[in-house]
Amino acid sequence: MKIVEITSVLLQPMPWVLVKVKTDGGIVGIGEAYHGAGVHQIAIDERLTKTLIGENPLDVDRRFRDMMKGMSASGYYQGAVMSAISGIEMALWDIAGQAVGVPIWQLLGGRFRDKVRVYNDCHAGKDETPAAYAAKAKEVEARGFTAIKFDIDPLPSRRDAYNRCISNDDIAHYVEVVTAVREALDSNTDLAIDAHWAYTPVDILKVAHAFEDLGLLWLEDPIPAENVEAMAMVKNSTKTPICTGENFYTRFGFRELIQAQAADIVSPDMAKAGGLLEGRRIADFADMYYMPMAPHNICGPIGTFAMTHVCAAVPNFLALEFHHLDNALWSNLLKEGPLIVDGYIATGEKPGLGVTLDEGVAKAAAKEDLGFFS
Numbered sequence: 070m071k072i073v074e075i076t077s078v079l080l081q082p083m084p085w086v087l088v089k090v091k092t093d094g095g096i097v098g099i100g101e102a103y104h105g106a107g108v109h110q111i112a113i114d115e116r117l118t119k120t121l122i123g124e125n126p127l128d129v130d131r132r133f134r135d136m137m138k139g140m141s142a143s144g145y146y147q148g149a150v151m152s153a154i155s156g157i158e159m160a161l162w163d164i165a166g167q168a169v170g171v172p173i174w175q176l177l178g179g180r181f182r183d184k185v186r187v188y189n190d191c192h193a194g195k196d197e198t199p200a201a202y203a204a205k206a207k208e209v210e211a212r213g214f215t216a217i218k219f220d221i222d223p224l225p226s227r228r229d230a231y232n233r234c235i236s237n238d239d240i241a242h243y244v245e246v247v248t249a250v251r252e253a254l255d256s257n258t259d260l261a262i263d264a265h266w267a268y269t270p271v272d273i274l275k276v277a278h279a280f281e282d283l284g285l286l287w288l289e290d291p292i293p294a295e296n297v298e299a300m301a302m303v304k305n306s307t308k309t310p311i312c313t314g315e316n317f318y319t320r321f322g323f324r325e326l327i328q329a330q331a332a333d334i335v336s337p338d339m340a341k342a343g344g345l346l347e348g349r350r351i352a353d354f355a356d357m358y359y360m361p362m363a364p365h366n367i368c369g370p371i372g373t374f375a376m377t378h379v380c381a382a383v384p385n386f387l388a389l390e391f392h393h394l395d396n397a398l399w400s401n402l403l404k405e406g407p408l409i410v411d412g413y414i415a416t417g418e419k420p421g422l423g424v425t426l427d428e429g430v431a432k433a434a435a436k437e438d439l440g441f442f443s
């Protein structure tokens with residue numbers, strides 16, 4: 070079997086990037102890349118595609134290396150290039166699974182679980198009151214989710230947009246809204262909070278300390294993630310579990326974080342970090358330190374379902390992110406019925422990826438088609 074063509078499409082309003090890999094045997098693979106600027110164009114850039122055309126798609130890991138070599142001799146890539154490579158890697162796994170007649174999770178080592186727990190990323194809306202947060206939490210919990218997440222982003226009242234400091238009033242507000250959510254939820258429903266790298270260690274630790282008796286699932290990205298020593302200091306200074314990693318690329322990007330045990334939970338985004346096998350490697354690396362993995366994810370249903378194969382195949386999976394509740398395009402892009410049922414995605418038994426893109430729906434949502442529908 071040989072790869073004969075790589076194409077891509079950029080959808081809207083969410084800029085989801087789908088890639089398609091065609092083979093001479095008629096098997097077609099689909100993947101999704103993280104939606105960074107220009108990723109759909111990089112996926113069909115000749116420097117990538119020339120390493121794939123005419124080659125065997127079943128040698129997935131070798132093709133992954135070749136794609137990195139194609140962009141440079143050095144091999145270690147980050148940013149939009151690695152996002153494009155990640156989407157193509159997913160499509161190669163789809164081809165490999167179809168070729169041998171088994172689901173991707175089987176090729177990744179088999180399953181620890183046949184359904185994958187999804188957590189819903191909530192947004193309270195413009196109403197910043199504790200009651201609004203609590204009402205949103207109850208609404209999402211009633212729809213079957215057993216884990217949810219809210220953001221504590223800088224408030225309009227902040228004194229300075231750049232110094233990462235939090236006023237005492239704003240700290241009190243964060244504690245009030247998160248306490249209201251926690252008290253509104255069933256004790257067995259997990260609650261995570263995302264701070265989006267916005268704060269100083271000393272200030273976010275005041276918040277984390279105030280959260281300690283709430284039993285949070287995690288506090289995510291309390292400070293910028295690139296300084297692992299600073300992250301380790303925060304993690305080692307609070308009983309509130311710390312989660313980070315959504316902007317790290319490949320296992321090499323996670324090496325220092327995991328070896329320093331600078332987080333309690335890692336959150337790789339497989340649509341940018343290197344694809345499915347790289348996701349499994351990051352999970353295995355974290356597992357050597359007994360750290361769970363809770364993948365970051367803002368993909369559409371193709372990328373999300375691709376990630377569930379890894380989530381099923383590693384022991385230390387915790388929960389998979391989901392952002393698109395009540396998004397009609399998310400719901401209509403697949404020919405199958407609702408992907409998420411009572412807060413879980415069933416991994417299924419179908420060969421390859423195991424879900425089918427509705428190309429008519431995708432075509433109607435296409436912002437820029439780079440040969441995907443040809």
Ligand code: MG
Nearest residue numbers: 263289290315
């Ligand atoms: Mg996040």
